[in-house]
């Protein structure tokens with residue numbers, strides 16, 4: 001581990017109070033922008049790029065079209081895909097980045113990596129942490145219910161991800177640099193408990209509930225930053241989500257795949273799923289959208305898939321269905 005990443009500086013202000021004089025390169029998606037643009041008249045936008053895919057080839061291509069202008073700062077308005085692309089592009093352009101989440105849908109707003117699709121899997125490449133994040137809880141409370149608090153899945157995945165980490169430890173399968181650390185495991189469990197407690201409030205758009213969900217996302221991310229890997233929160237549930245995405249298509253929100261995957265993997269791990277299910281439902285994460293035959297097929301290929309893509313050892317590697 002050569003460095004420890006930080007979290008963005010967070011400003012808790014309404015989007016309508018933003019007054020940005022520097023020339024802005026806006027990275028966004030059409031639905032997100034249409035939902036909030038009336039509150040963002042304070043941005044001096046000189047160029048806009050819309051993101052619809054998560055491959056570096058696609059991002060490089062978009063970026064190559066903007067060389068004639070001279071933006072001084074990048075603003076990312078939207079969800080996880082937009083944040084990931086904006087982190088990549090702002091590194092390439094060597095510009096500061098401000099992210100404006102329009103929903104608490106993932107942890108990508110505050111991580112130093114961008115998820116990219118390659119060979120039917122999701123890989124994370126190091127990019128950077130946005131310098132600044134503007135958290136407008138009133139805007140988030142108006143986001144579509146299904147994505148507003150869907151980022152709970154990236155904290156709830158501690159239940160199954162940390163289980164995998166311990167499981168790998170017991171089997172002697174954690175490689176150097178990913179050794180099991182009991183106090184980190186305990187910290188992760190405490191963050192998990194915090195997020196389950198706020199699920200109902202966050203799911204109904206309560207401002208304090210959403211703030212607590214954001215706090216839990218930040219603590220989960222910083223815990224992983226400190227140790228240099230994501231094993232406390234990423235395991236077989238994410239592997240299942242990556243694998244099933246190939247059948248379900250790439251347009252689905254992250255939580256739509258990770259949410260049901262948490263329940264599925266938790267059952268294999270012998271965890272009590274009652275509270276997990278209740279919390280997902282409270283945050284309007286759809287848990288029955290993946291057809292049963294697709295679930296079955298994905299479970300069948302999952303051990304070989306996890307092996308093939310070099311995913312860190314977890315229960316996924318051992319499933320025989």
Ligand SMILES: [Zn+2]
Pocket residue numbers: 154238254258
């Ligand atoms: Zn995730």
